Amino acid sequence: MDNQLKRGLEEIYRRYGFETAKVYEAEEVIVFTLKTGYFDNADIVPLSESAGTKKPFDDFSASGYACTVRKFLSPKQTETELFKGFFSVASILDRLEKDYEQFTNSIVKPFADDARYEYINAPYSVNGKDGSKSPAAEVVARLNTTRPILFLIEAAAGFGKTCTAYEIVHQLIQEKNHLPLFSELSRNRKAPIFRYVLLDEIDRKFPTLSSRLVQSEITNGRVIAILDGFDELLRKSDEDDDFENQEPMLETIGQFLTGNAKIILTTRRTVLFEGDAFHNWAATHSDEFDLIRIRIGEPSLVDWLPEKRFKAIQATSLDIKNSLANPVLLSYLRCIPEDKFEAVIESPQELVERYFNFLLERERVRQDLQMSVDKQKSILTSVAADMIAGGYTSEQRDYIVDLILRNCIQEIEDALALYPSSERPDKEFIANKIASHALLDRSSKEENKIGFINEFVLGYFVAANILKDNEWLNDDIRFLEPAVISYRPRPMPERRELLERIRQSLDFTAISYKTDFTARLIGAIDFPLQSDEAESLEFDSVNFGLEEIENFQFNDCIFRSCEFLLEKMSGVTFLNCKFYGRNNANGIPAGPIYVLGEIGDSGFLRNALGGSESIDFSTLPTQELLLERHVLEKFWPVGREKLMHKHRPISGICSGYGGFRPDEIYRTIHQLKKKGLLLQPNSAAFVELNFDRLPEIRHILGRTQ
Incomplete structure (x- = not known):
């Protein structure tokens, strides 16, 4: 008997809850039993091709077991079958x-009834490098690697995160090599603890299996956890986006990332994933699992629209960059009948209202709902108001029905009056129709939950609440960002009006959010940027320099066709930024400007600077030593007996000036890499201390043994 085979099979069957009942040495058979409720089951497992299974089968059948004779398989094949x-x-x-x-x-x-869905790729990047496949294909291509991976798929509100999650699921269905554990983490009004949310999802998706077994198959890489809307869990009404408050959630995920586990999180861009603390957390765990960050950008009109419709839109006065850089509106323009499309382009500035009026009119027909478009909007605005007040984006259907009956009784009574008296339903009937509205019935994954169908629609009704309240104040990004997204397609006066209403709220958000939302709405930064940094933002046709920009750092940002007024800029650093299109810089800099590790065409900026930022700083050996010490102290701070960090993000090192210029620090990092004292780990955005060279590092830092 092959004892190694026997031990391997016993280990696998034990994991699935079986017990080793009996070993038949002569027959070369092992019998595993499993009790499930009233039933006793026995697997008759041969240990060779010539094994005799009749006697074990007869013995256990006579004892009342439901017996199954298995084929002779290797442990790996057996595990797959189980x-x-x-x-x-x-x-x-x-x-x-x-x-x-x-x-x-x-x-x-x-x-349209005959419209067909097609997943359309938007531009995206993988760990900072432009992707060439699709976000879903990038993930699926890495699932067979023998190393745990955490995938972060990031995009703005309404820009395809859920579609990408479903596309990953769809590709896994087609290939049949992995089983998706797919969950939309639409947040309830109660602030959940991530560990319990994840375990609850496991129990709901696999109610007959132990959570320990499911977790083991996640570790083995057979079950792929796809958690859509992770950002929904990050914000609690009594907490902010500080990493220290949210780190336990990531640590919980880290506990699952062993063996061959693959966990996929989709999330809107959030401060949690941009700060130095998160980079350090990721670097600390880089030996345990890989981090793959996929950022989805704005969609290309050429990919979405048929050539005829694309050219028709180009011929209008529509601001294509702002008005159509949204998948929701592109789907609308792609799918609506020809006569509706022609009506839209006749008055393109009314695009958003035409979109909603179209859907709401269709809803009246679909549900035989005797309620005007304006009344439907009023009710949905009220639902959004309660979401904002309660801090939730999805709730139980019964709750939404009760909410409509409480807060929208006038709209319901007006609708009832339109029905013939012989066919007039009751109020609950109307409230239930609204709860089944096409704009509310978001997902088949949360059968009893109600939420808006997408972020763009949510933003439309959030903005309606903002604009009717002169003192609106709420810094919840889950509502601010959709409102901004929904207003980008509108004329400039309307965008400015929304910005003025949310300015006070933006003052309570991180500088990246304030900068991003302002740029998206008015195409300019009209407030000072001072002593701070923004990371991973995309600026398209944005004017920089209306107000002072001082001692500010842009990390891994993208600039397309932007205007820079240099006389308002001093102590500004562009680190690992990308410059595309027709960017332009004018004026004489008010102070030093540094362009470090850029991609694309930064010549416009360097030419405008006239080489003023390229001062030779590698002068005296003493200066070089001080710079090297400054960089290495980011890993081993003064006063600490032990090393504090193995990895550090380059952006974090360069942002702490300590009396040195960013270009000096940046160049010193590269000098230390050439000397072998610093190494580059998996991500080009980090540097890693070379522990094999600790004696030299100690010498530079002036530390004794």
Whole structure:
């Protein structure tokens, strides 16, 4: 008997809850038993091709067991078969396929009955480098690697995070090599603890299996955890975005990232993932698992629209960059019938209102709902108001129905008056129709939850609440960002009006949010940027220099066709930024400006600076030693007996000037890399201390043994 084979099979069966009942040496058979409720099951497992299974089968059948004779398989093959049987892989994949069809139909069917869904790629990057496949393909291509990976798929509100999550699920269904554990983490009004949320999702998706077994298959890489809307869990009403408050959530995920585990999180861009603390957390765990960050950008009109419609839109006065850089509106323009499309381009400045009026009119027909478009908008605005006040984006259906009955009784009574007396329903009937509204029935994954169908729609009704309240104040990014997104397609006066209403709220957000939202709404930064930094933002046709920009650092940002007024800029650093299109710089700098590690065409800026930022600083050996010491102290601070950091983000090192210029620090980092004292880990945005060279590092720092 092959004892190694026997031990391997015992270990696998034990993980699935079986006990080793008996070993038949002569027959070369091992019997595993499993009790489930009233039933006793026995697997008759041969240990060779010539094994005799009749006697074990007869023995255990006579003892009342339901016996199954298995084929002779290797431990790996056995594990695969047990996985397929216990996890009901075929039926789960079939259910997920139906969920995918329902989700995709919910996107296109409101526009036309014969509209067909197609996942369309937007520009994206993978760990800072431009991608060439698709976000979903980038993930799926890495699932077979023998190393745990945490995938972060980041995008602005309404820019395809959920569609990408579903596309990953769809590709996994097609290949049938992995089983998705897919969950939309639409946040309830109660602030959940991530560990319990994740375990609850496991129990809900696999109610007949132990959570320990499911977790082990996540570790083995067979079950792929796809958690859509992770940012929904990050913000609690009594907490801010500080990393220290949210780190336990990431540590929980880190505990699952062992073996071959793959966990995929989709999230809107959040301060949590941009600060020095998160980079250090990721670097601290870089030996345990890989971090793959996929950032989805704005969609390309050429990819979304048929050539005829694209040219028709180009011929209008529509501000294409601002008005159509949104997947929701592009889907609308792609799918609506020809006569509706022609009506839209006749008055393109009314695009957003036409979009909503179109959907709300179709809703009246679809549900035979005797309620005007304006009354529907009023009710949905009231629902959004309660979401803002309660800090939730999805709730139980019964709660939403009760909310409508409490707060919208006048709209309901007006609608009832339009029905013939012989066919007039009751109030609950109308409230339930609204709760089943096409703009509210978001997801098949949360059968009893109600939320807006997408972030753009949420933002439309959030903005309606903002504009009717002169003293509106709320710094919750989950509501601010959708409102900004929904207003980008509007004329400039309307965008400015929204910005003025949210300015006070933006003062309570991180500088990256304030900068990003202001740029998106008015195409300019009209407030001072001082002694701070912004990371991973995209600026398209933005005017910099209306107000002072002093001692400010842009990290990993993208600038397309932007204007820089240099006389308002001093002590500004562009670190690892990308410059595309027709950027322009004018004037004489008010102070030093540093362009470090850039990608693309930064010649416009260097020419305007006239080489003023390229001062030779590698002068005296003493200066060089002080600079090297300054950099290395970021890993081993003064006063600390032990090393504090193995990895450090370059942006963090360069932002702490300590009397040195950013270009000096940046160049010193590269000198230390050439000397081998610093290494480059998986990400080009980090440097790593070379522990093999600790004696030299100690010498530079002036530390004794």
